[in-house]
Amino acid sequence: MNLFTDIRALVIDSLAAMQAEGALPEGLDFANVAVEPPRDAAHGDMATNAAMVLAKPAKAKPREIAEALAGRLADDDRIEIAEVAGPGFINLRLAPAVWQGVIDLVLADGAGFGRSAMGRGEKVNVEYVSANPTGPLHVGHTRGAVFGDALASLLDYAGYDVTREYYINDGGAQVDVLARSVYLRYLEAHGESVAFEDGTYPGEYLITVGEALAAEVGTAYVDQPEDVWLAEVRAYATDKMMGLIRDDLKALGVEMDVFFSEKSLYGTGRIEAAIEALRARGLIYVGVLEPPKGKTPEDWEPREQTLFKSTEHGDDVDRPIMKSDGAWTYFAPDIAYHYDKIERGFDQLIDVFGADHGGYVKRMKAAVAALSDARVPLDIKLTQLVKLYKNGEPFKMSKRAGTFVTLRDVVEQVGPDVTRFVMLTRKNDAPLDFDFDKVLEQSRDNPVFYVQYAHARVCSVLRKAAEAGIAVDDLTLAAADLSRLDHEAELSVAKKLAEWPRLVEIAARTHEPHRVAFYLYELASEFHALWNRGNDTPALRFVQEDDPALSQSKIALARAVAVVISAGLGILGVTPVQEMR
Template sequence: MNLFTQLRELVIDSLTRMVDAGDLPAGLDMAAVTVEPPRDAAHGDMATNAAMVLAKPAGKKPRDIAEALAALLRADPRITSADVAGPGFLNLRLSDVVWQGVVAQVLEHGADFGRSAMGQGKRVNVEYVSANPTGPLHVGHTRGAVFGDALASLLDYAGFDVTREYYINDGGAQVDVLARSVYLRYLEAHGQEVAFVDGTYPGDYLIAVGAALKDKVGDAFVDQPEDVWLEQVRDFSTDAMMALIREDLKALGVEMDRFFSEKSLYGTGLIEAAIDALRAKGLIYKGVLEPPKGKAPEDWEPREQTLFKSTEHGDDVDRPIMKSDGAWTYFAPDIAYHYDKVERGYDLLIDVFGADHGGYVKRMKAAVSALSDGRVPLDIKLTQLVKLWRNGEPFKMSKRAGNFVTLRDVVDQVGPGVTRFHMLTRKNDAPLDFDFAKVLEQSKDNPVFYVQYANARVNSVIRKAEEAGIAADDATLRAADLALLTDEAEQAVMKKLAEWPRLVEIAARTNEPHRIAFYLYELSSSFHALWNRGNDDASMRLLQEGDAATSQAKIALARSVAVVISAGLGILGVEPAKEMR
């Protein structure tokens, strides 16, 4: 289904014939040969770099290779022209039948058009969100949740076996702070006046948790010392927060396959097993680190610590995994958690972190490299900050959460589909502006509207066709005479459709789901341009009165656009709009 792959196979086959004929030496590595859209569409439909990358190892001039290759390619009925440009680039133009065949392929395969076997069933673990269970998810978590979920769907669509995972950070001091905060709300539920001191969580969302704790234990913890209630309140509070987080994720359309508790690593030997695995490789030692950059020697107190020799796996400095008092550092359970993922047999690990975790990337990659002996790659994606606006002004809300904007605030304002699409209109490592007015604006400048409007227009023309007595069901459209589609604007849409399978593989290979959103906007732009041609030229309208055959061919093209839009929106986790209101 990938037209670019098919044409590359034609190029490789032609090059092989040149080798057999003695025009090229044997043993050439053709892995770097590509077939892709030219930078300038005026140059052709596709371009290959074959002559440029093979000239040096072949000991020949690029143009000589290109000319000979062009002669072979012109003999293929799919190629209408093969022209050598510059030092040896080869530009190809394809026949109308090829582009019309793309529409036939879309209609034949439906949502599977573009689905790839590239992943070969390899097991991938995508860990995302993983927020501290101390409150509702905020807008920063929203971006990470959308990115991670769309990436997981993209990889699944590209043939990987994907696990969506949430790491519950319930093993650190922050859950003790949560327990103390809930205890204050518990006392409040008993009618006591309380004060939230620095370090506690004052958000109104804990009022219901304190009341629920009262319903469960009555007055058993009232005025009791902390050692009596802390552990039980901590467990109760963590469970309540995770229930809240699950509801937040559900509102956004995110469903995890697995939740992994950090607390399960402590007292179970899992941390020790991970560190022992590194020790067996000679990567754990006692030592003293150099002072951090910017620290004057007199401000630095050298202490012997247990260190992980992470510099042997690409890190800048070795990292402490145990403090001088024998307690684990924050890094130790993270090592153990990733060791557990390696032991579960994944072929690839992906972590989605917030922008504030940039300093954690190298050490975590070093740990996974060491634990897996370099067998399991770890890709860490950082999601940058989201700035909220309304009508061009900074926007803040949600006293309920304390001092931040929650995921539910955003979803309740604009809906999950708009939220998800807009969160993917920028690359993950670029800052994102989210203007509540603009994301609901019905204009070309609003990508989510523009894409949904294209899908709605297709549904509209199909309804009108059926009302006019013209069959427009999928079975009829698959039998349409696509040879009637010859206009330049129609070809522009077909050529953009042909890019979809290639785009899916590129996006999956780079772990960049924003490419899907970008592509859908470009496809929609091509379709809207075709639609608008009908405003001035009646022959370009998709529905041709009294001409069922032409109408069905044009509607078949439109329907193929809707099929690909629906598939792309499905990857992004967005419901396609059947009509606009």
């Protein structure tokens, strides 16, 4: 149930009736007619722009359309007041029974309240994290993991068929560096002194991997040339690192449906098939690129390369897919990987990249548009950097990792729930400051605490009522007389609850799960405000011990708040708490 959609349907029906009576011309497009919360709550509960968007095509003054439309809308029992404002906007105030009915719907639908069929079962692939399997996940990966996982849950909640996917970057030179690093730890396990040079990874997390390898193969690789052990150690190390990454993700509450190996694309004809698919569309050619814009690198020289004509699909320049020596560029397997997604039948693709991949967006979108004949949209979401602070100072790098703060460092400091919520308190493309002290504060300024506290307060109300002998099971609360909830503070909470289904659809449509976190904070604020008013006005307290029926009506509202908070936290991957400790 989306109350805003219901009222928009009323507006559309009223406009159609005006057409039937000749007050509006036929053939008008109502697609841009909207019903939304007004910018200023003092103006009403909802507002519609119908007269403004229809005035020009109807060849009429917007205020004249608005006045006629407002009169029709006011005839509906749900509309208490319909008034024209400014040049032709219509502000609507709904009858209290409408908002009281929202509480009833929340209790009737339970966790299903706000779920949408908007996605119509469309298959969506959300690829996120996809870190190189060369070490533990760092704090940047943490933000991408939380964002991608919450987005996947949001889309599922909105009716999409979602696949969570991790692309294992195990086909490039970095896994050779990993193998050499593990080999050094392997030698170290055999008592040799080693030095980490040439970009090898010095992190302590590889000590146990080297020791495990030594236990498994003994001295078989000691004093052996690289060609003897590189391939085997690379496979062994990659497997161990992916085990570590899976454990990191599990600690954060992230579980993938698919782990796709880049290496599986090589030597199997899959890269060649993707490039041939582009060639068949006339998009592969041999040519020479123009020099880079700006200062030309000293080592740049014009040379023939095999190029993808990505400019035909919105890119700035065409992109090399094969080097002059015949080797594939790093872009070629990525093209093949996305071609595989298209061939698997996904209707939408979403990639979650770090901020340093901004220059990769247009070329990847061009490839998917070309390979799918523009049928499959690709949305690439970039997650900006996270700055960590503790005791007022930047949080130092992890000794385990050697060069960066790991996901485990963050989760061990504050727990997965706090980590996940805080990572969603900013839009994905905005920088985020993560202060370990502030995220554990018990104050309104800490959104994690504030939302969890609202849920815990509802639970305390239920316990107190039960102790007073008042029945507060969901079946009893659903039968409560909600017409007794007529105070503006109570109706204000109900109005915020009514926004939840609309918020879900907007957040899913825009791929912005942070909207859920923002909404939960606003709902918690309304609930806490009602609670605090009860301190001064006893009639607003949830438990009225001398009137069990009234208590049940008020507790029904509180229970509805808990239902929606629990649903929203579920999308974010956060567990609602029963009490604050």
